[in-house]
Every structure is written in structure tokens, then in C-alpha cells.
Amino acid sequence: MSEQDYQPPKVWKWNQDNASAWSKTNRPIAGPTHEKSLPQGEHPLQLYSLGTPNGQKVTILLEELLAVGVTAAEYDAHLIRIGEGDQFSSGFVEINPNSKIPALLDVSETPPVRVFESGAILLYLADKFGHFLPEDRAGRTEALNWLFWLQGSAPYLGGGFGHFYHYAPVKIEYAIERFTMETKRQLDVLDRQLAEHRFIAGDEYTIADIAIWPWYGNLVRNDQYGAAEFLDVGSYQHVQRWAEEIENRPAVQRGRKVNRTWGEPSEQLHERHDAADFDTNTEDKRGK
Incomplete structure (x- = not known):
């Protein structure tokens, strides 16, 4: 039976019985599939994640916080292999009942505080440490406008365009057309905003930039879905300018490596437990 006949x-x-590539990551029920405790390191913040765009948001912010001298933002980043179902362990579900990465445990609080959903983690860390979120009401609100814009828009890019254009075993014209249209509309929204502002929410680098860059910055830099030519990303000149500026930040370069398990070995730091790991434990240096 063809797709059109379904x-x-x-x-x-x-x-x-469907043993598809997604069978270990998608199921119609919640809750754990197996008993397994999560590891804990020595630092105040315990992150359980994978280096997807949603995971990169948090590791980039943590590296930015450390770069401005917030030592209390030291963290252990534990790898959660979602393709193997790690997110359905009893320990992970206890922190995030939605079984999605990233999930954060702040053990510096009594009792420890769990934070799940990437946008919530960014807001929690920005509020806790007082960085990358304006203090004045208008500036804070504008940054949060764009943070929540990203949380609502990225599923159309990832689960919509990225899935049907790049991952789906069958190329469905209707689905690709539908989500390409929306992705290009979103890029135009960003391009118009960045035509008038250095950063997403104004002249200040905020968690709005940190949230949006892993999705749309990687997209226009052709580091995601291999769709740069298809989407004509070069036409979004202001997004390109912004994406390059963010990419050149040392904390961004570090944060995007954490919990990454694909790409060049030098760009993969499967787990991060110390700042020195960037020099000694990337996949091109392990065991040497």
C-alpha cells in the first residue's frame, strides 16, 4: 500500500513489533522501562543530556557562566544515549517524567532541585546566577519573548522539517513542503529582528541567543540536516552575521562539544566533569 492510499x-x-530506528526513543506511554540509578559527580550541578540542539543550549550557558567567573556553575555532564533508551531509566524519569533530555539536578540546594525542559533550565540558571537575562522588566520580558518563541518554534524545525527532510525513510512531498514553508518563515522572522538588533533581544547577549543559536545558528551554518542549499540560508544575511558571531564565542565552542557523540572526534566530549576535559578527553585525545 502506498503512502497516498493510507x-x-x-x-x-x-x-x-515495529523494530524501526525510532522504536527505542518513541512510545505512547510514559514512565520507566527499567531500573537504573543515575550517576552523580562532585559538582553543584548534575546535567543528564545529549549534544542535540536542546542539550547544547544548557552546556553553552553553563560554559558562559563559568567564563564570567561563576564558579558555582561548575557541572558534571553525564551522557544520556537516547537511541539506547537511557532516558527511560527509573533514575532519569525521576528527574524528568517526560523522558526528554536535557535534565538538571541542582544538588547545591536542600533538598536538591530538579529542572527539566531546556527553556526552564536556561531560565533557572539565569535567575540563580544573575547573568544573561536583563534585570529591567522590559529587557527581561523581551528576552523571555524570544526564549518562548524558540520553545514553540523549534519543534516545527526539528520534529517537522528535520524529520521529514532528513530522517524520514520516505520522502513525503506534502510534509516537506509544509515544514519547509514554516522553517523559512521562522528564518525570516529572525532575519527581520536581527536587521535591527545585534542580538536576538536587543544589544545584549542573553539566554534568548543561547536558546536559538543551537537550532537556527547550526542550521544556517550547515551543521544541521544538510539543508543549507535547499533552504537558501545565504539569503538570510542578518541571521548569518549573528550565527557567526555567536559561533566564535569560546564558551559556545566548548559547550557545543559536550555530550556530543557524532561528527569530528575533536568535536566530541562525551562527558564533561572538569574544565580540563576539553584538552584531554575529546574523542581524538582519549587514551593518548
């Missing part, structure tokens, strides 16, 4: 049944049923 008709949904009256009641959907889960085919558990």
Missing part, C-alpha cells in the same frame, strides 16, 4: 484506522493501536 487511511487511519478508527482506533490507533501500538505495533510493538
Whole structure:
């Protein structure tokens, strides 16, 4: 039966025998699949993540905080291999009942505070340490406008465009057209904003930039989905200018490596437990 002939049944049923590439990451029920405690390191913040765009948001902010001297932002970044179902362990579900990376445990608080959803983690850390979020009401609100814009828009880019253009086993014209249209609209939204401002929310670098760059910065720098030519990303000149400026920040270069398990070995730091790990434990240096 072709895709065009498919008709949904009256009641959907889960085919558990489907051994697709997504069978370990997607299921229609919540809760743990197995008992396993999460590891804990020595630092105040324990991060459980993978170096996807959502994971990069948090590690970039943590590295930015350390770069401005916030020693209390020291962290251990533990690798969660979502393709192997690590996010469904009992320990992970205890921190994030939604079983999605990233998840953060702040053990400096009594009792420890769990924070899940990447946008919530950025806001929590910015508020806790007093950096990368304006103090005045208008500036804070504008930064949060764009933080929540990203949280609502990125699923169209990732789960929509990225899935159907890059990952889906069948190329469905309707789906690709639908999500390409929306992705280009979003890029135009950003381009118009950045035509008038150095950074997303104004003249100040904030968690709005840190949230948006891993998705849209990587996209226009052709580090995501291999879709730069297809989307004509060069036409978004202001997004390109902004993306390059953010990419050149040393903290961004460090943060995007953390919990990354693909790409050049020098760009992969599977786990981060000390600042020295960037010099000694990337995949091109381990064991040497």
C-alpha cells in the first residue's frame, strides 16, 4: 500500500513489533522501562543530556557562566544515549517524567532541585546566577519573548522539517513542503529582528541567543540536516552575521562539544566533569 492510499484506522493501536530506528526513543506511554540509578559527580550541578540542539543550549550557558567567573556553575555532564533508551531509566524519569533530555539536578540546594525542559533550565540558571537575562522588566520580558518563541518554534524545525527532510525513510512531498514553508518563515522572522538588533533581544547577549543559536545558528551554518542549499540560508544575511558571531564565542565552542557523540572526534566530549576535559578527553585525545 502506498503512502497516498493510507487511511487511519478508527482506533490507533501500538505495533510493538515495529523494530524501526525510532522504536527505542518513541512510545505512547510514559514512565520507566527499567531500573537504573543515575550517576552523580562532585559538582553543584548534575546535567543528564545529549549534544542535540536542546542539550547544547544548557552546556553553552553553563560554559558562559563559568567564563564570567561563576564558579558555582561548575557541572558534571553525564551522557544520556537516547537511541539506547537511557532516558527511560527509573533514575532519569525521576528527574524528568517526560523522558526528554536535557535534565538538571541542582544538588547545591536542600533538598536538591530538579529542572527539566531546556527553556526552564536556561531560565533557572539565569535567575540563580544573575547573568544573561536583563534585570529591567522590559529587557527581561523581551528576552523571555524570544526564549518562548524558540520553545514553540523549534519543534516545527526539528520534529517537522528535520524529520521529514532528513530522517524520514520516505520522502513525503506534502510534509516537506509544509515544514519547509514554516522553517523559512521562522528564518525570516529572525532575519527581520536581527536587521535591527545585534542580538536576538536587543544589544545584549542573553539566554534568548543561547536558546536559538543551537537550532537556527547550526542550521544556517550547515551543521544541521544538510539543508543549507535547499533552504537558501545565504539569503538570510542578518541571521548569518549573528550565527557567526555567536559561533566564535569560546564558551559556545566548548559547550557545543559536550555530550556530543557524532561528527569530528575533536568535536566530541562525551562527558564533561572538569574544565580540563576539553584538552584531554575529546574523542581524538582519549587514551593518548
